[in-house]
Amino acid sequence: MREREALVKQTDDDLQARWNHPRWWVERLQADHPLHWQQLLEVAQKPAPMTLRVNRLHHTVPAYQQQLASIGVGAQAVGAQGLQLTRAMPVHQLPGFSEGHVSVQDAAAQVAAPLLLQGMENAKPWRILDACAAPGGKTGHLLELYPNAHVLALDVDASRCERIHQNLQRLGLQAEVLAADAGQPAKWWDGQAFDAILLDAPCTASGIVRRHPDVRWLRRPTDSGQLAKTQTALLKALWPLLVPGGRLLYCTCSVFKAEGDETVQAFLQSNTNALLHPSPGHLIPGQVSIGLPVEDNPLGEHDGFYYALLEKRLG
Numbered sequence: 001m002r003e004r005e006a007l008v009k010q011t012d013d014d015l016q017a018r019w020n021h022p023r024w025w026v027e028r029l030q031a032d033h034p035l036h037w038q039q040l041l042e043v044a045q046k047p048a049p050m051t052l053r054v055n056r057l058h059h060t061v062p063a064y065q066q067q068l069a070s071i072g073v074g075a076q077a078v079g080a081q082g083l084q085l086t087r088a089m090p091v092h093q094l095p096g097f098s099e100g101h102v103s104v105q106d107a108a109a110q111v112a113a114p115l116l117l118q119g120m121e122n123a124k125p126w127r128i129l130d131a132c133a134a135p136g137g138k139t140g141h142l143l144e145l146y147p148n149a150h151v152l153a154l155d156v157d158a159s160r161c162e163r164i165h166q167n168l169q170r171l172g173l174q175a176e177v178l179a180a181d182a183g184q185p186a187k188w189w190d191g192q193a194f195d196a197i198l199l200d201a202p203c204t205a206s207g208i209v210r211r212h213p214d215v216r217w218l219r220r221p222t223d224s225g226q227l228a229k230t231q232t233a234l235l236k237a238l239w240p241l242l243v244p245g246g247r248l249l250y251c252t253c254s255v256f257k258a259e260g261d262e263t264v265q266a267f268l269q270s271n272t273n274a275l276l277h278p279s280p281g282h283l284i285p286g287q288v289s290i291g292l293p294v295e296d297n298p299l300g301e302h303d304g305f306y307y308a309l310l311e312k313r314l315g
Ligand SMILES: C[S@@+](CC[C@H](N)C(=O)[O-])C[C@H]1O[C@@H](n2cnc3c(N)ncnc32)[C@H](O)[C@@H]1O
Pocket: 131, 132, 133, 134, 135, 136, 137, 138, 139, 154, 155, 156, 157, 160, 180, 181, 182, 183, 200, 201, 202, 203
């Protein structure tokens, strides 16, 4: 008791003890996000909210919010199609869940499909590649918005492809699902260019640590650099598959710059036919953040993500 003050100061001065994250992780956040690193670490200690994506083929957001209210469940509208629940609940208690009326998807993840497809006429049979698709959260969203699109959903992990099938079946939507390595198109591509590509690349998941609290302790300091190499290789392999004038949305659920801005800036330097559209960049978890038209589209309490929308120049 007599030494309490000194001992508390000692632990408070120790980054790992103070923030319950490995020291290297805290130092990386300090370097990457000098203004937001404390917020990032604070959010990582709290429970994540449960957010739904309302399937607009079935309901408007206010109509589903009303259905929830009628069974005593409070929810706040977030983003274009999201409802953040005041408390988490089992999915089978959600009205119409088995019939695909809603899906569970964080508000930041719900940014992907509309950002990739914005301005594309939605009746056309666009060819869309979802390159790292399992378990199919974003595949389902793409098809809810553009049911006439032909979506090829790839994942290198065959067992995870099964989850894409299950998700699409629940939503009553169809895609071509293939277990294949997106980094080796020669093995699966039929040579027809895609109008849009979603590359939701494998990453450290540093933006969703509150949903997977063990991730911070399982990762090694070198993982981010290794994954950045994989992400760069995937970008490089998929870019030639895009039609001139087409778009590729690169995203990760990481807040480390090595897997976001740095990967994309390096790609832009070596690919002069790539144009970076205004897009959110790094979404800092827990707040409405940087780059989004926040007044029109507040995301509420969301995960950490990175988004870069690239367009292939014509000619
Ligand atoms: C972030 S998750 C995708 C989440 C998914 N887009 C969603 O919204 O539900 C990344 C996925 O990439 C897959 N993956 C990793 N390397 C791959 C590769 N070379 N080719 C295709 N898929 C890959 C993993 O198996 C994993 O399912």
